[in-house]
Amino acid sequence: MATAASKPLRHFSPSLPHIASNKPKSHIRLPRVTVSALSSSSTSSPFTEANSESRYQREIWTHKSTLDNKSNDIALQLPELKKLLEALRVSREKERGQLENTATPGRVALVGTGPGDPELLTVKAVRAIEKADLILYDRLVSNDVLDMVRPDACLLYVGKTAGYHSRTQEEIHQLLLSFAEVGANVVRLKGGDPLVFGRGGEEMDFLQQQGIRVEVIPGITSASGIAAELGIPLTHRGIANSVRFLTGHSRNGGTDPLYVAENAADPDSTLVVYMGLSTLPSLAPKLMSHGLSAETPTVAVERGTTTQQRTVFARLGDLVNEVKLAELVSPTLIVIGNVVALSPFWPYSSGENTFMVQEHMLMR
Numbered sequence: 001m002a003t004a005a006s007k008p009l010r011h012f013s014p015s016l017p018h019i020a021s022n023k024p025k026s027h028i029r030l031p032r033v034t035v036s037a038l039s040s041s042s043t044s045s046p047f048t049e050a051n052s053e054s055r056y057q058r059e060i061w062t063h064k065s066t067l068d069n070k071s072n073d074i075a076l077q078l079p080e081l082k083k084l085l086e087a088l089r090v091s092r093e094k095e096r097g098q099l100e101n102t103a104t105p106g107r108v109a110l111v112g113t114g115p116g117d118p119e120l121l122t123v124k125a126v127r128a129i130e131k132a133d134l135i136l137y138d139r140l141v142s143n144d145v146l147d148m149v150r151p152d153a154c155l156l157y158v159g160k161t162a163g164y165h166s167r168t169q170e171e172i173h174q175l176l177l178s179f180a181e182v183g184a185n186v187v188r189l190k191g192g193d194p195l196v197f198g199r200g201g202e203e204m205d206f207l208q209q210q211g212i213r214v215e216v217i218p219g220i221t222s223a224s225g226i227a228a229e230l231g232i233p234l235t236h237r238g239i240a241n242s243v244r245f246l247t248g249h250s251r252n253g254g255t256d257p258l259y260v261a262e263n264a265a266d267p268d269s270t271l272v273v274y275m276g277l278s279t280l281p282s283l284a285p286k287l288m289s290h291g292l293s294a295e296t297p298t299v300a301v302e303r304g305t306t307t308q309q310r311t312v313f314a315r316l317g318d319l320v321n322e323v324k325l326a327e328l329v330s331p332t333l334i335v336i337g338n339v340v341a342l343s344p345f346w347p348y349s350s351g352e353n354t355f356m357v358q359e360h361m362l363m364r
Contacts, residue, residue, distance in 0.1 A: 106133075106183040108176050108207055110194040112219015115333075117305035118144040120220045128217055132187035134179050136172065138198075140191030140331055142306065169199060173206045180212045191331070193221040197247050197274050221245075222333050223272040226304035230311065231343045232335060234270050240339045242269045248276025248283065248334070265290035270337035277332050281320050287336070288316060297340035302328045313340070313347050 109128045114120035129135070129148050137146065139159030149155060156175070158167040167175070172188075179186045194200030194216060204214045223245060227234050234243040244264060264271050265287045276283065280300075288294055294317030302310040314322040316336060323332075340346065 106180045106185050107213040107215060108180050108186045108188060108203075109215045109217055110188045110190065110200045110204060111217045112193040112195075112198070112221070113141050113145050113189055113191055114220040115192055115222040115225035115305045116140070116142050116303060117225070118142060118148075120225055120305065121145065122217065122219070125217050125219065128187050128215075129189070131185055133184040134186050135189055136175060136186065137189040138191055141189045145189065169202065173203060176203060176207060177210055177212065180207065190219070191222070192225075193219045196221045196223075196245065222274065222304060222331075223335075226301050226333050227272075227335060229305050229309075230299065230301070230345055232299070233339050233342060234272070234335075236339050236342060239342070240268060240270045240337055242266075244269055244271050246271060246273050246276070248273045248279045262286075262290045265292040267292060267296070267338065270335065270339050273334040273336070275330070276334050277323070277328065277330060280323060280334065284316060284320050292316060292336075296336060297338060297346065298334065298336045299340050299343070300326075300328055300332055300334045302330075302332045304331075304333055311345070313343075313345065 109132075111125045111128050113125065126148060129145070130150060132149065132153050135146075135149055135153060135155050136158045137155065139157075146155065158172050158175070176186055176188060188194070188200075188203065190198040190200060192198060195218070200216065204216065207214045223234065223243070233240075235241065244266075246264060271287075273280070273283065294315060296316040298314055298316050298319045300312045300314075300319065300323050302308075310326065310328065312319075312322050312326045312328060319334075319336075341348070
């Protein structure tokens with residue numbers, strides 16, 4: 001496994017050309033929508049998956065006694081987890097010259113890894129990853145980021161996807177606590193920013209109540225990273241005076257979003273929907289029924305900032321059908337608002353785009 005020293009950040013390639021350059025080579029022009037994607041020699045996802053063979057191999061230390069059983073059942077992993085805890089405890093005691101079985105609690109760092117492009121990691125995040133004894137990582141942490149983990153550190157997948165959680169949130173809390181209590185330096189890797197729809201606040205609160213030091217290392221949230229990649233200003237004078245981040249997940253697992261369509265339907269704001277593929281068919285009509293124009297520019301971005309990025313530009317009234325036709329998959333971010341038309345990748349003619357923006361400004 002490569003370390004940060006052997007694989008410096010400058011070797012990574014950005015996922016899109018600079019915003020001032022031409023559109024991607026594989027850009028396809030359609031009458032009412034644009035689907036664009038970067039050509040790639042590999043069809044594999046840059047993100048780790050729940051059933052990924054490569055991800056399983058990274059965690060083989062937790063399955064030594066059950067190599068033929070690729071279950072994520074934490075009970076099967078407890079023997080190896082306990083062995084690691086004991087080894088860490090002994091190591092910490094030797095380092096401190098302690099005779100009793102007491103070790104100074106370690107720390108937990110909640111680290112955001114950004115939307116996918118490893119070059120968007122902060123220097124502070126890289127340093128935390130390099131120092132970690134144990135890495136607990138989510139589904140949307142890219143393999144390039146995991147390649148920065150040092151060879152003697154242990155990796156443990158705790159990701160969630162729709163309909164499947166490899167660990168409950170309570171189990172994640174206990175894992176973080178158990179390793180911190182024996183003095184390990186634990187890093188909890190989260191896609192985007194740990195405190196933006198990442199449940200980082202819940203983990204921070206739990207650990208602090210147990211007396212564990214918690215450091216939050218922010219990441220570039222998907223809204224900022226993906227919008228910047230496409231040249232979309234989330235706020236823009238005279239067009240959007242605010243931005244709202246919305247989770248598309250229903251708290252009860254249904255098909256409806258969190259009943260905020262009425263307040264979110266503001267033509268002077270930008271709406272960014274995280275994890276919204278399943279609830280988009282409900283959200284879009286609600287936004288229009290509460291007054292948002294069907295002509296509002298929108299974009300849906302799959303695997304943003306990575307070499308597998310695909311985008312669907314459409315007007316709000318067409319977005320649901322076009323996303324379905326493009327067969328976008330998770331993770332997909334949706335941006336709704338007039339600022340989308342400011343992107344140089346917006347497929348409509350410059351004259352039409354200019355008219356729309358000017359008309360909006362005159363109405364103000």
